[in-house]
Amino acid sequence: MSIDVLKGIGMPNDRLRDALLRHGLTPERVACELGVSTKTVDRWIRNETMPYPKHRFELAALLKESEQFIWPDALSPERAAEVAASEVVTVYPHRHEVPRDLWLKLFDGVENQLDILVYAGMFLTDDTALLKKLKRKGQNGAKIRLLLGNPEGDTVRQRTAEERIGEGAIAAKIRNVLAFFEPVTGEAGIEFRLHDTTLYNSIFRFDDQMLINMHVHGRMAPQSPAMHLRRLFEGSLFELYSESFDSIWESSEPYPSTH
Incomplete structure (x- = not known):
């Protein structure tokens, strides 16, 4: 019966x-871990009942997911807003004001998941040790996903026109970044894809922390605000950007092309 439920x-x-x-x-295993009946867990799965806050916390910790992700309606709007505010570590008026030490600390601290969503991300090539870090982390089991804009795509051309930086400028940056990452393309745990999506934010995920670079019309990314997030079990903000990344990842093309 329990297998049927799952x-x-x-x-x-x-x-x-x-x-x-x-x-x-x-x-049965969950019921044993949480000290409840199997029927109670079955009702949670069927969404017939909502777990008490104590059990939601314990189950979210067991599953390594946020409460907000598993039970989107569990928190009141007021409480959800409070938790979202707590997820924000700090906001920087411009991305170029994010301390270099913070970038290095976040990259160095990744153990399980590193996600990067940008158009070009040219500034990433400033770290000469980045390729070795990525290769080592991938070999140690980290999941590394890098999403860059398709240099031939319409959205890259549109973004270039909006920034007024010269025809083909962002496409050229993307090609330079792809050339920089060429030595780790195909390495264990490392995947590249190209997207043709209008980006409202660039996303940098380091396990349970994120840097979000908001995009402002007519401004280059370094001049636009950036927000540092830390994932909370009850939070929804971190999950919102995680789902956004996953959505773009699924609709993007592998690089190098598999065709």
Whole structure:
């Protein structure tokens, strides 16, 4: 019966069900861990009842997911706003004001997941040790996903025109960045893709922390604001940007092309 609960079709709380499956957890195992009945866990999966806050916290910790991701409606709007504010570590008026030491600390601290979504990200090539770091982290099991703009895409041309920096300027930057990363293309744990999506933000995820570079019409990315986020179990802001990255990743083309 418990396997049917996990693998059934049309279960209301798909996020909880899928998280349990990813971690190989049955309702019986969860019930034992949390000190509740298997029927109670089954009702959570079917979304017939909402776990108490204590159990939501324990289950989110067990699944390594945020409460807000698994139970989007669990928090009141007021509480959700409070938690979102707590996720914001600081806001910088311009990305170029983010301390270099912070960038280095975040890159060095990655153990499990590094996601980068940009048009070009030319400033990344300033770190001469970055390639060795990425290769080592990928070999140690980290999942590294880098999303750059398609230099032949319409959105790159549009962004170039909006910034008024000369025809083909951003496309040329992207090609330079791709050449910089060429030595680690195809290395274990490292994936590259090209997107043709209008970016409202550049996203840099370092495990449970993020730097979000907001895009401002007519301004280059270094001149636009940046926000430092830290993931909280009850939070929704970190998850919002994570889902945005995943959505663009799924619709992007592998690089080098598999065709």
